[in-house]
Amino acid sequence: MSTPAPLRVFEWKLAVYRQVWKANLLTSLLQPILYLLAMGLGVGALVNKNGGSARLLGGVPYIAFVAPGLLATTAMMVGAIESLWPVHDAMKWGRQYEAMSATPLEPSDIVAAHVLWLMFRTGTAAAAVAAAMAFFPDVRSWGLIAAIPAAMLSGVALGMPLSAWAVSREREMSFPIIQRFIIVPLFLFGGAFFPLSQLPIGIRIIGYVSPLWHGVEMCRSWVSGTHMTALAALGHVAYLAVFVVVGAVIMRRLAKERLFA
């Protein structure tokens, strides 16, 4: 009756996380509430005054447009943050991966555990946003529950390629640059804050290729109950799954090269 190896590695991350989870949960809840007040109600009041905006936003008030986006952006940010420094640290400074490599564990177990970890962190962060959204009548819906895994998937999809990068780096110098020039643009132009149709086509592309947009589209559809064809949903999921799988395969190869040099 043995526990699968990735779960046993996951326990390690959980043991470390146990020390900070309370503070972490509080921020995870407070932040979206403040954000929904400011963006949803504050900015929303301005947006909703504009006659044409309701049509552009799909016939909903601004808060109903932006809140589902928050599910996905939160998961995306958590997925990215959990993938850069912590992965590099476990490889280089903390040497936890090296310690694991001296046991029967294999690189694939380490990578699978990391996927589980990203699912856990993005999933719980998205769940906290969903809980915060339940306070706002405009966005309260059973669809929130279905939106959590969609948000989670887009967070893991961004996280895994970044993890593959981080696990192979000798230094962290590139991480702030990645944050500023990759993560922030994806965040801003991923369709969370305004419809991509507002942008010139050149910039719109950023949105379409970004894992975020695919997550946002699903969250918005599930939460507001607007229609999405099964094929479209499948397309979004498949696109994100490719990020996860390709990221995991590359991460495994790079981790193996480094740990078993």
Add this chain to the structure above:
Amino acid sequence: MTAGDEASANAGAPVAPLIHASGLRKQFGDFVAVDGIDFDVQPGEAFGFLGPNGAGKSSTMRMIGCTSPTSGGTLQLFGLDPAKDGPAIRRRLGVVPQMDSLDNELTVEENLVIYGRYFDLSRAEARRRAKDLLDFVQLTDRATSRVEPLSGGMKRRVTIARSLINQPDLLLLDEPTTGLDPQARHILWDRLYRLKQQGVTLVLTTHYMDEAEQLCDRLVVMDAGKIVAQGSPRQLIDEHATREVLELRFRAGSNAENEQYAAGVGDRHEVLPDRILVYAHNGDEALAKAIANGAQPESALVRRSTLEDVFLRLTGRTLVE
């Protein structure tokens, strides 16, 4: 703690070696770190790799630990091939790496339990063993403190306790006591000696001759990726040194002019930057002769020869620069 199946096998007895290496090589790009070495380690033995920085000790240990593929030659552990059976072999190894890889964020006990989980122990069993092991390394009172603030010697003991959580047949220790003060070192030696008595096979690397003398039944001296000598500590001293050594210290910078007094008073002599060593069967006799020659050393010391002297003889260099 378990042991190899046969405790302390006699050399030549028909026992399969725990580790068999022949022509073992490790190459990083064009650089040859381990250059065709041969050795066997028998169950129950304490076997040492002794050598200066960059000799290839860690590279060899990592190949034995199945975390570094060999670049050539043969390597077998428990009769298995690391390239094919890495995880199965690692299940039976305890590894103390040169640099500690404890999780500083976790407590001492958590470090052991989590590591036990990597070997698929149940949580209860891992906790039970962690308790015993912390007792064994005398850290029971630190079980619930975080690893981060512990001293170097304590961390080393935690790492050793951690390496024993899977009750390994073979314990690999890469420089177990480097950087520790003498007291911490003696505590560790004592624990390792007990493990050996319990029948655990030990393979260790060290810079220190006294450590090799204390712990190893047999050792190889490595230099620049090659084995330059092997045997028991006593054999190596007998073959490559004399029974005693006379150390003469002269006024700083005057070794060259004083060398003449040391020449011929023993079997041979060696001029080091800070002293002149005379190798002799009887150090006191050699000292008397040197003084009769007219030597006026600031201090003179007669001591037993050590593996340090062996290394100096074999490579022309002192071991710890």
